[in-house]
Amino acid sequence: MCELLGMSSRNPVQLTFSLEALASHSAPPGSHREGWGAAFYRDKDVALFREPVAASESALVRFLEQQGPPTTLAISHIRHATRGPVSLANTQPFVRECMGRMHVFAHNGDLPGIERSSSLCYDRYRPIGETDSEHAFCALMERFAGATVIPPLDERLSLVAGFATDLRKLGPANFLYADGDALFAFGDRRTQPGSAARAAPGLVMQSCVCVDGKREICVRGLSISPGFQEVTLIASVPLIPADAIWRPFREGELIAVANGRMQRETGV
Secondary structure (H helix, E strand, O other), X not given: OOEXXXXXXXXXXXXXXXXXXXXXXXXXXXXXXXXXXXXXXXXXXXXXXXXXXXXHHOHHHHHHHHHOOOEEEEEEEEOOOOOOOOOHHHOOOEEEEEOOEEEEEEEEOOOOXXXXXXXXXXXXXXXXXXXXXXXXXHHHHHOOOOOOOOOOHHHHHHHHHHHHHHHHOOOOOEEEEEOOOOEEEEEOOEXXXXXXXXXXXXXXXXXXXXXXXXXXXXXXXXXXXOOOEEEEEEEOOOOOHHHOOOEEOOOOEEEEEEOOEEEEEEEO
16 A cells, blocks of 8 residues: 655654655565655645655655755655556645645545545546546545635534545545645555554554754654754654654544644544
């Protein structure tokens, strides 16, 4: 299955080793070799980098590990292709404009029959590639169609929860979605190590609070400047398990994170 990485922080940070750890999962004998992508927010806009190649073999990934743009909100993805050919159009994360800001989406799982789902259809927003994940993103964006300003967080969380409910009826529906203000993370099921069965957790998370460079809760893999800082990392699997505690998502758990801190939590 594909792997996801999301980050929200109070002040800009660089992903550095977190991105490197994610990319290493595409090295042999890893199976996530059909593409990679990373989206870094700057205010309402996004710097998007994608390639339909293994992240572990990408010179661009190595550059971003050292010189990636500081950001307060980021989503990254490495692909294990299950639907659609290996191509740039099928490489996540996907980006669309809505309500005057860029929205980013990345999904891990399989959604057979999504093209026949009456609750996951689209009109204004249309896929460029052939993946079920991009179809899902277009269906999510369609639910905002007609809105001119971004709704309050509780309204957005309710909308995303309804979308997640419809999505997980088709299959594993782990996803990260960002709207320039908040990072929404939904944990469902995924294939667990040493087992062919798909079960929770679909995502894991950890948080960090820093004061003047002293980390009260340790998160490796980030370049954090002195001063007060809060950071939350969300990933498909623990990236650096040796020196950090990753909390597993409950099956059907949806959270909203902003400025590095969890703002809302609900079950689906």
